[in-house]
Amino acid sequence: MRRLIRSALTALSIAWLAASFAVLISDHALAQQAGGPPMQLKQIALTQKQIDGVIAAEKDMDAITSKLQPDAKPDAKVLAQLDGVAKKNGFAGYDEYGNVMDNIALVYGGIDPASKKYVGSEAVIKQQIAQVQADKKMSAKDKKQALDDLNSALKQPEPTIENKGNIDLVVQNFDKLAPVMGDDQQ
Template identity: 55%
Template sequence: MRSSIRLAAAAFTVAGLAFTFTATSSQSVLAQAAKQQAPAKQAAPAPAAQPAEPAPQPVKQIALTEKQVEGVLAAQKDLDAITDKLPQDAPPKPDPKITAQLDEVAKKNGFANYGEYNDVVENVMMVLGGFDPKTKTYVGPEAVIKQQIAAVNADKKIPAKDKKAALDELNGALKQPQPAIENKGNIDLVTKYYDKLAEAMEDE
């Protein structure tokens, strides 16, 4: 699913969902494009190197409801039908027709608009990023990343080049500060729907 909740892992055959949720953003193709609309500032002729990418925006944490989680799961099929037709490279400006279609699907599934849907998805993914897929319990993103590092190190089938790239990415993620879950009830809610959410991710 290119819209929001998508599993972008498996590049290095790393088992489990959690690292993907921690290391990737839940922003949709259109949301990413919207962020790219701001004109880039011209680099001053200074020797200091410019940052390659802007820092990711912190997730707007909200208290999830069961209705919202069910709405996310129910909306996936229709959203996939829309976003799967989009090009891999996001256009510089979102297509108003596509935006309207996404809003329509979100509203049909109980959200005010697609933006609210994305807020819910981001909070779901933030929680999922701290789940141990084996025990299906919340252990925190740092513990999950350490498990993934151990899994990559132990996997003899991964080519050396890919293993190094995976470990570099995982170790980089481990160094990043992990935000605390402000709404503890979100953990209980995601725990209840963990199997359905995990299955939805595996479809991708």
């Protein structure tokens, strides 16, 4: 059930990205909550060094963000800590780290976890809908909510990935990225 909830959340993230391309995915949302207007997703060509930096930063980033209350605006101290972790792991700062995470998420959401091939977010969402419908252990209320969320995500336009090389890079690193992306139970 934990995986299905995460799948639904991933689908919602993909849908939200597709609809607005705003930079509110993963930990980068914290910087936006600090008061700045939503930025547009700047698609970049990812490098292996950036992927490795994101993976290396995961534990420290989680340690900082896990202490925050949901929807709480991070203070300057927390933002400085996040910036420090990003710099320690090869990024210019937390903004660059967040942009890399967003670009990874854009591709990651379209990878079929079973085949580990890029199939697009629409196909992944359809698979998740089938999984929720087949789940006999999920409560009717949770199932309805998950299906509503997934069907809503399915209605969003498929995001266009400008840097096709990002697909191969994220697919190659799929297993290493799964814990970072909140999908550690493949």
